[in-house]
Amino acid sequence: MQINRWLIIVLFSAALIGFADSAYLTAQHIRDVIPPCVVLNNCELVLTSKYASVGPVPVSALGILYYGTLLVLLIAYLDVWNRRILHWACWLVSAGMLASLYFVYVQLFILGALCPYCLISTLMTLILFSISVYIMRID
Amino acid sequence: MISAMEHNASNDAHMSRRERRETMRSQRGSNSLRQSPSRMLRRMLIWGGSLVAIGLIGWGMVELSKNAQLPVESGVLSVAVDAQDNMQGPADAEVTLTEYSDFQCPACAAFVPVIAKAFAEPELKGKIRLAYRYFPLSIHPNAQLASQAGQAAALQGKFWEMHDVLFEKQDIWSPLSSKAARDAFVGYAQQLGLDTGRFLSDIDNAAVKDRVKTDVDSGTASDVNSTPSFFVNGVRMTHPQSYEEFKQNLINALDANK
Numbered sequence: 178m179q180i181n182r183w184l185i186i187v188l189f190s191a192a193l194i195g196f197a198d199s200a201y202l203t204a205q206h207i208r209d210v211i212p213p214c215v216v217l218n219n220c221e222l223v224l225t226s227k228y229a230s231v232g233p234v235p236v237s238a239l240g241i242l243y244y245g246t247l248l249v250l251l252i253a254y255l256d257v258w259n260r261r262i263l264h265w266a267c268w269l270v271s272a273g274m275l276a277s278l279y280f281v282y283v284q285l286f287i288l289g290a291l292c293p294y295c296l297i298s299t300l301m302t303l304i305l306f307s308i309s310v311y312i313m314r315i316d
Numbered sequence: 317m318i319s320a321m322e323h324n325a326s327n328d329a330h331m332s333r334r335e336r337r338e339t340m341r342s343q344r345g346s347n348s349l350r351q352s353p354s355r356m357l358r359r360m361l362i363w364g365g366s367l368v369a370i371g372l373i374g375w376g377m378v379e380l381s382k383n384a385q386l387p388v389e390s391g392v393l394s395v396a397v398d399a400q401d402n403m404q405g406p407a408d409a410e411v412t413l414t415e416y417s418d419f420q421c422p423a424c425a426a427f428v429p430v431i432a433k434a435f436a437e438p439e440l441k442g443k444i445r446l447a448y449r450y451f452p453l454s455i456h457p458n459a460q461l462a463s464q465a466g467q468a469a470a471l472q473g474k475f476w477e478m479h480d481v482l483f484e485k486q487d488i489w490s491p492l493s494s495k496a497a498r499d500a501f502v503g504y505a506q507q508l509g510l511d512t513g514r515f516l517s518d519i520d521n522a523a524v525k526d527r528v529k530t531d532v533d534s535g536t537a538s539d540v541n542s543t544p545s546f547f548v549n550g551v552r553m554t555h556p557q558s559y560e561e562f563k564q565n566l567i568n569a570l571d572a573n574k
Binding site: 193200252287 | 543
């Protein structure tokens, strides 16, 4: 069954937004030595917590790797139209979805604070995941 | 290209029938197209264009983060430092650093060693004093009580000792319920040799709460909306991005007095 072009465009756009979001957060992470705590802003709490990095690597940098890989897979698919590449992308998104769920859990139940920039990424992965499930089901 | 196809063929054994059909179809399609130079051009455009676009987005985000919306960083101190303030350093210091701070804010905790280091610099040593003002943010559930604990300790002459412990143990008491946090604060008071009975009655005392509120009000009146917020001789300091910048701001204030 043919996959709608629009579906690929949405996938691509969501991955791009996620990529931009992660790049922004990583740049912030590296630049701002000590970001201040701001009234009604929970981002600092989330981004300065111990959950914001895996060892020395900020989670947002993992986000860059994740969305970057996804973009390369999608470009490769648009190039050779091999459905297997799309399936790899779908598996990658599933892993991303699991990671996102874990981070939403951390934000809601451990830190008790939600970071909007992190939620943008979660939303993008949710969109990507919904489309992935659809693609996997029609195949 | 032939070796690539052979490679694909050897992989075929591991593929399901459906995948094989798909691969065959895509290979047939790309083989016939690959003959034409326009197809090559198209491929180069797809890859080149996409990678350039991704690179541009990455670069754009790095640039954007430089101009990230920082909290309001202008204004002057609305209420001058006086004897009521919790003060550290010589009374006749040439430079007064006023800090609006929140005991539960990770950034404020991170600034404790930064401030100590700057105050120990040869250029600044003995010429600068620090006034600590409470600015508990509503996003931090235990910050208000921690401020009251600080002021209750101040009433027994041990504000700075409590200040240090609260920041040092921030990770421990931050996630606690307010009741458990209160117990933790009493424990710290005991460790510092305070009269815990008096500490417990002072922490909820109306005068102590008023004292915290006075600081919050003077901060709000001085356009403070983030912590830590620094004022050097009454003038707002832009949130320092590095230790050097922080130190230089203080030295500049010292030089301006001469």
